[in-house]
Amino acid sequence: RIDAAAIDRVAQEMDVSTIGDKSQVAWDAEGWHYCEDVPNGPMTCQYIFVLDALNFCFWPSPDDLEYEHLATCLKNVLCKNSNAFSAESLSNISEDVLQSWFPNHTIPLISERVLRLKEMGEVLLKEFAGLAEGMVVAANGSAVKLVELILRYLPGFRDTVIYKGRLVHLYKRAQILVGDLWAAYGGRLQETNGTGGNSQYYKFKDMGELTMFADYRVPQILRQMGVLVYDPSLASKIDQKTLIPFGSEEEVEIRACTIIAVEKLKEALVKRGRDIIVIEVDWLLWQLGEKLKDDIPPH
Numbered sequence: 230r231i232d233a234a235a236i237d238r239v240a241q242e243m244d245v246s247t248i249g250d251k252s253q254v255a256w257d258a259e260g261w262h263y264c265e266d267v268p269n270g271p272m273t274c275q276y277i278f279v280l281d282a283l284n285f286c287f288w289p290s291p292d293d294l295e296y297e298h299l300a301t302c303l304k305n306v307l308c309k310n311s312n313a314f315s316a317e318s319l320s321n322i323s324e325d326v327l328q329s330w331f332p333n334h335t336i337p338l339i340s341e342r343v344l345r346l347k348e349m350g351e352v353l354l355k356e357f358a359g360l361a362e363g364m365v366v367a368a369n370g371s372a373v374k375l376v377e378l379i380l381r382y383l384p385g386f387r388d389t390v391i392y393k394g395r396l397v398h399l400y401k402r403a404q405i406l407v408g409d410l411w412a413a414y415g416g417r418l419q420e421t422n423g424t425g426g427n428s429q430y431y432k433f434k435d436m437g438e439l440t441m442f443a444d445y446r447v448p449q450i451l452r453q454m455g456v457l458v459y460d461p462s463l464a465s466k467i468d469q470k471t472l473i474p475f476g477s478e479e480e481v482e483i484r485a486c487t488i489i490a491v492e493k494l495k496e497a498l499v500k501r502g503r504d505i506i507v508i509e510v511d512w513l514l515w516q517l518g519e520k521l522k523d524d525i526p527p528h
Contacts, residue, residue, distance in 0.1 A: 230458050232457075239456055240501060243498065244503060258516075261301045268431075272314075274361045275362070276314060277406060279303060281402055281406040282345045282385060291335055298333075298334055316354045317354065318350070319353070321347075322346050348385060349361075365410065370433060372407045376404060392478065405442045407436075407439065408436075408439065408508045411436055415428075437506045440492070441488055441491040446519065453521070457487065
């Protein structure tokens, strides 16, 4: 369940200690990402499509693969070989090549990841002249339209489950991709910056329509804050690191409650006079969760 009193308390704490420094939601604050050709080049866009095609299920990983390793290794690959993420290269990628991109890590679900990169490469070649930016241009400045295009052309991003006989659409990674593009190409700063090339197409006019990205880190920090309260059975499973299967009722409920909780937190912050959208709240919570990940209960 969601604790309403905790929502108000956390909103007050974030308002005072966090949101005043908007640099904390800078996309590449940690230096993990490739963004060398922002705001006018297409390579950052290509990088983000590859990044988010691979950004799922890091377990089981014998060497603690995390998002930061994924982002940094891909950045290093692209800096060494500007053609590494070309649509032709992606459409012909092998497991050996993909593994070579991560010299210090063992990649879980590598065959699934290869499939997703091949799928992307083939779609970009056939439909968008080999450039992911072509899909962005086709969305014509709409975040919602770009999510729709991603789901239409890239099946690996279709995050849907059956919950008690109902089809539930969460679309975590498709929305992450759009959020990453918006942030990488300037986010709110695009109102005054980035006027050349296709940069205008990254000024999504409807970013507020997206939900938060229902992943593992944000419910972890929301539980620590007291916003999400689990029943004893579920709490015990999580504390003992028992696998909660994808698509199970418990997994869907955690993700759905996380989406609602972050939306309520955003509403509480707006009532306090803050100009903030839900994905910015998500980023703030995610960054806090990353900083505290070794000191708070698992998820």
